Amino acid sequence: MNGQQGGKPHINRDHLLALLTGMVRIRRFEEKCAELYTEEKIRGFLHLYIGEEAVAVGISQALQPDDALVSTYREHGHALARGIPMGPVMAEMYGKVTGCSRGRGGSMHLYDAAHRFFGGNAIVAGGLPLAVGLALADRMRGENRVTVCFFGEGAAAEGEFHESLNLAALWQLPILFVCENNLYAMGTALDLSESEKHIYLKARSYGIASWPVDGMNVVDVEAAAIRACESIRAGAGPQFLECNTYRFRGHSMFDSQLYRDKDEIELWQKRGPIVRLQDWMQTNQMLHEADLPGIERIVAAEVEEAVAFAEEGEFEAESDLTRDVYTPRADT
Amino acid sequence: MTETTYREAIREGLREALQADERVFLMGEDVGHYGGCYAVTKGLIQEFGPERIRDTPLSESGFVGAGVGAALGGMRPIVEIMTVNFSLLALDQIVNNAATIRHMSGGQFSVPLVIRMATGAGRQLAAQHSHSFECWYAHVPGLKVLVPGTLDDARHMLKMALADPDPVIIFEHVLLYNQSGELSAAEPPPMEQAVVRRPGRDLSLISYGGSLPKALSAAEQLAGSGIEAEVLDLRCLRPLDAAAIVKTVSRTRRAVIIDEGWRSGSLAAEVSAIIMEQAFWELDAPVARVCSDEVPIPYPRHLEQAALPQVDEILAAANQVLGRS
Numbered sequence: 001m002n003g004q005q006g007g008k009p010h011i012n013r014d015h016l017l018a019l020l021t022g023m024v025r026i027r028r029f030e031e032k033c034a035e036l037y038t039e040e041k042i043r044g045f046l047h048l049y050i051g052e053e054a055v056a057v058g059i060s061q062a063l064q065p066d067d068a069l070v071s072t073y074r075e076h077g078h079a080l081a082r083g084i085p086m087g088p089v090m091a092e093m094y095g096k097v098t099g100c101s102r103g104r105g106g107s108m109h110l111y112d113a114a115h116r117f118f119g120g121n122a123i124v125a126g127g128l129p130l131a132v133g134l135a136l137a138d139r140m141r142g143e144n145r146v147t148v149c150f151f152g153e154g155a156a157a158e159g160e161f162h163e164s165l166n167l168a169a170l171w172q173l174p175i176l177f178v179c180e181n182n183l184y185a186m187g188t189a190l191d192l193s194e195s196e197k198h199i200y201l202k203a204r205s206y207g208i209a210s211w212p213v214d215g216m217n218v219v220d221v222e223a224a225a226i227r228a229c230e231s232i233r234a235g236a237g238p239q240f241l242e243c244n245t246y247r248f249r250g251h252s253m254f255d256s257q258l259y260r261d262k263d264e265i266e267l268w269q270k271r272g273p274i275v276r277l278q279d280w281m282q283t284n285q286m287l288h289e290a291d292l293p294g295i296e297r298i299v300a301a302e303v304e305e306a307v308a309f310a311e312e313g314e315f316e317a318e319s320d321l322t323r324d325v326y327t328p329r330a331d332t
Numbered sequence: 333m334t335e336t337t338y339r340e341a342i343r344e345g346l347r348e349a350l351q352a353d354e355r356v357f358l359m360g361e362d363v364g365h366y367g368g369c370y371a372v373t374k375g376l377i378q379e380f381g382p383e384r385i386r387d388t389p390l391s392e393s394g395f396v397g398a399g400v401g402a403a404l405g406g407m408r409p410i411v412e413i414m415t416v417n418f419s420l421l422a423l424d425q426i427v428n429n430a431a432t433i434r435h436m437s438g439g440q441f442s443v444p445l446v447i448r449m450a451t452g453a454g455r456q457l458a459a460q461h462s463h464s465f466e467c468w469y470a471h472v473p474g475l476k477v478l479v480p481g482t483l484d485d486a487r488h489m490l491k492m493a494l495a496d497p498d499p500v501i502i503f504e505h506v507l508l509y510n511q512s513g514e515l516s517a518a519e520p521p522p523m524e525q526a527v528v529r530r531p532g533r534d535l536s537l538i539s540y541g542g543s544l545p546k547a548l549s550a551a552e553q554l555a556g557s558g559i560e561a562e563v564l565d566l567r568c569l570r571p572l573d574a575a576a577i578v579k580t581v582s583r584t585r586r587a588v589i590i591d592e593g594w595r596s597g598s599l600a601a602e603v604s605a606i607i608m609e610q611a612f613w614e615l616d617a618p619v620a621r622v623c624s625d626e627v628p629i630p631y632p633r634h635l636e637q638a639a640l641p642q643v644d645e646i647l648a649a650a651n652q653v654l655g656r657s
């Protein structure tokens with residue numbers, strides 16, 4: 001739940017444990033996915049979010065149930081942090097009809113209307129204009145809601161990024177842009193792809209309030225998100241957070257990672273979002289001995305249940321192949 | 333004769349082109365340090381350096397347009413777009429610039445640009461990553477569209493494309509990259525010629541690119557039941573080799589066209605219209621098409637396979653045009 005209070009996150013034990021649990025859930029879920037991928041239960045592209053969990057968990061603390069989210073193909077963490085149940089997410093990875101997108105989308109295309117989760121999008125930067133439109137609709141319909149749009153730093157090179165930022169700023173739309181800067185777009189390092197390497201400065205050049213955030217520190221992300229969402233709800237227009245983070249695994253399951261050193265990965269792993277919070281809580285006597293095993297137990301049970309749910313689900317009948325290309329009309 | 337793969341054959345073609353002409357350079361996403369998203373360009377940056385094996389940011393419209401400009405400026409760019417799916421972001425530069433400048437300038441400027449991209453489905457990558465838009469590009473005057481379906485064409489078509497003074501797009505089907513076999517000693521015929529890959533007299537299977545192996549495998553199975561199918565590989569979708577299409581149909585009098593695009597408005601529809609216009613009186617049966625079902629390609633394997641052209645469907649269509657069903 002929401003740890004929000006007067007624009008600041010709680011630094012109390014229960015809330016920190018909830019944040020920790022949120023990150024561990026995503027981590028264990030995805031580790032399981034990687035395993036299931038090698039067993040060929042999950043196919044296609046699988047992009048793991050491992051290492052970046054603090055961003056999804058931190059941002060989601062600032063959201064209300066009727067806010068909207070737009071995401072990328074690396075969206076398992078966003079979906080879980082948003083509260084989409086793990087079973088349907090796992091079933092989607094299996095391509096089962098019980099999946100959150102009826103199995104039609106797979107890992108890269110999680111959708112959930114109940115949580116206003118408007119998809120994993122597999123075209124880099126393809127979600128930004130969509131988010132602008134969702135925010136525009138809210139504005140035009142007088143809804144005081146936030147649309148959150150997640151994307152990687154690689155997206156900042158696309159025209160759609162710039163067009164969207166300009167539109168959002170020009171029309172002062174209620175949108176929170178969240179750039180997950182993990183330093184690599186597939187095998188291309190940020191240094192090789194951007195003339196201005198601070199993505200948040202690009203947003204400022206459009207007149208958007210914009211900050212860099214330590215994306216490995218879930219409390220920092222939460223605080224920044226709460227501040228940004230409060231401004232948006234108060235009518236201050238779009239806000240932009242550049243969350244500096246790192247993916248611990250390859251780009252997808254097909255990546256041999258020749259473009260970066262093992263040392264670099266290890267260095268970042270030492271500052272990983274989960275160990276980081278754990279250590280901080282320990283140092284401040286907020287983590288009891290039984291806490292971690294307890295969290296792990298609960299999460300393991302949830303993951304196991306999700307796998308069972310996915311296993312039990314049916315594949316959709318082939319005779320239904322062409323359903324959902326068009327919307328059935330009541331008047332025909 | 334050397335054992336190779338489709339992927340290596342393309343790489344050899346690139347290497348040869350880069351060695352042959354200093355004006356040739358390659359640019360695209362992850363072509364350099366990463367070695368190409370399908371490992372086609374692996375090792376080229378070590379051999380030719382980052383100036384000529386140029387990594388680009390994710391800016392399809394920008395770097396494809398820059399390819400058009402560099403071609404105008406006297407270079408011979410090869411632009412790699414990771415997949416046809418992302419070429420949609422560059423559609424404006426391809427259609428409104430590359431394809432039209434020769435004409436709009438009254439013949440003053442040519443655009444000697446080669447664009448390579450992967451295409452097709454079959455890897456469970458879901459709707460946004462499984463498109464086959466060869467036909468869209470083949471619709472546009474000013475472009476030429478090549479679809480190498482064999483190792484020899486993978487090896488040699490790039491050179492032919494670079495020798496052409498106008499923009500040429502080369503589509504590489506994702507399921508072909510791992511195909512292995514031996515290269516012929518002889519160079520393939522000119523790029524705009526369709527080629528009979530298997531002679532036969534009973535019906536023609538007309539196909540290209542990623543569907544070619546399916547057509548060949550169907551022909552093999554038909555041979556088992558005494559039917560000799562001729563397989564015509566189109567090789568170039570614009571301009572289409574209408575004479576070769578008419579020739580095969582005039583010999584066999586029956587045609588099945590196999591095309592991974594969606595049926596409505598497909599390349600197969602164009603081939604069918606050519607037969608209608610130019611070989612109607614040669615036909616003994618209506619032309620049949622085996623195309624993808626009219627649905628975005630779904631993720632689960634069974635549904636993806638159901639959506640795509642399959643050998644079984646080619647056999648069924650063959651039997652139908654032979655009146656054997």
Ligand SMILES: Cc1ncc(C[n+]2csc(CCOP(=O)(O)OP(=O)(O)O)c2C)c(N)n1
Nearest residue numbers: 074122123124152153154155184185186418
């Ligand atoms: C328009 C487009 N071009 C290329 C790709 C292929 N591709 C998929 S993810 C990716 C890297 C994106 O990096 P970034 O935006 O930083 O996100 P990350 O994967 O690091 O989370 C690329 C090149 C794509 N999906 N869409």
